[in-house]
Amino acid sequence: MIRLAIAEDHQSLIDGIKLLLEYEDNFSIVGTANNGEDLLDIVRLKQPNVVITDIRMPKMDGITAAKVIKKEFPEIKIIAFTMFDQIDAIEQMIAAGVSGYLLKNSSLKDVKEAIEAVYRGENYYDSSLNTNALQANIKSSKKNILTKRQIQIIELISQGKTSREIAEHLFIGVHTVDTHRKNMVRILGLKGKGELLRYALEKKYTF
Numbered sequence: 001m002i003r004l005a006i007a008e009d010h011q012s013l014i015d016g017i018k019l020l021l022e023y024e025d026n027f028s029i030v031g032t033a034n035n036g037e038d039l040l041d042i043v044r045l046k047q048p049n050v051v052i053t054d055i056r057m058p059k060m061d062g063i064t065a066a067k068v069i070k071k072e073f074p075e076i077k078i079i080a081f082t083m084f085d086q087i088d089a090i091e092q093m094i095a096a097g098v099s100g101y102l103l104k105n106s107s108l109k110d111v112k113e114a115i116e117a118v119y120r121g122e123n124y125y126d127s128s129l130n131t132n133a134l135q136a137n138i139k140s141s142k143k144n145i146l147t148k149r150q151i152q153i154i155e156l157i158s159q160g161k162t163s164r165e166i167a168e169h170l171f172i173g174v175h176t177v178d179t180h181r182k183n184m185v186r187i188l189g190l191k192g193k194g195e196l197l198r199y200a201l202e203k204k205y206t207f
Contacts, residue, residue: 002119005048006032007039007065008081009057013104017052020108027115036060043069048076050115052102055082055089063096070097077118081111085129100124146184153180158200 004027008014014032021027031042035058043051051069055062066078079100080093090101099118102111103126110126117124146154149170156166163177170177185196 002027002050002115003030003046003048004028004115005030005039005042005046005051007034007036007051007053007057007062008032009034009054013081016108017111020112024112034058036062036065039065040068043073043076047073050119051076051078052081052111052115053078055080055084055093063092066093066096066098077121079114079118079124085126090125090129101129102126103128146187150180150184150187153177154184154196154200154203157181157197158203 004021006014006017006029011034014034018029018032021029030046030048033039033042036053037059039051039053039057040060042048051066053062053065057065062080062082066080069076069078074097077100078096078098079102080090080098081102081104082089082093083104084090085103093101100114100123102114102124106114106126114124152170153166156169161169163174163181167174167177181193181196184190185192188196188199190196190199
């Protein structure tokens with residue numbers, strides 16, 4: 001029996017998957033959520049075999065949720081279910097520990113195949129993805145613009161964290177964070193802190 005948890009902020013998609021699996025004897029949906037925090041509650045309580053999660057969700061995104069799940073329950077298989085087909089978004093989810101990556105325009109038949117594949121210990125990627133390009137583009141030009149530390153900082157900026165919170169999270173000084181902020185504004189050709197925040201939010205799922 002495959003015990004499945006689904007996190008998706010569009011209830012209609014959850015309902016579609018539930019309808020698909022309703023009469024399948026080897027599937028059991030143990031919980032559904034519309035945000036990452038509720039997904040974690042379900043996972044901790046029900047401990048499913050497979051989790052399907054969107055990337056962009058309220059309260060906690062799918063990348064963060066996947067990292068927490070794999071840290072606490074490394075045996076649970078995770079499938080990203082999203083409209084983002086950018087290589088960087090795929091790489092982030094793979095780095096977070098997912099075993100599958102499906103686009104939301106996939107057929108329900110593909111969803112079922114993906115669940116069964118990752119449950120068996122296989123990886124499953126949407127057939128429309130250019131999986132050969134994944135490894136070739138790990139170091140994309142966007143990542144090369146900024147240093148690894150600057151990418152860490154801009155990701156935290158996108159989460160709404162202040163310079164002090166970022167400094168505490170990365171174990172560096174507040175002045176160091178502010179210096180990186182100024183350098184990023186210059187490197188990216190932005191006009192100030194407000195522009196940097198907007199850039200961080202726009203790029204949140206493509207770093």
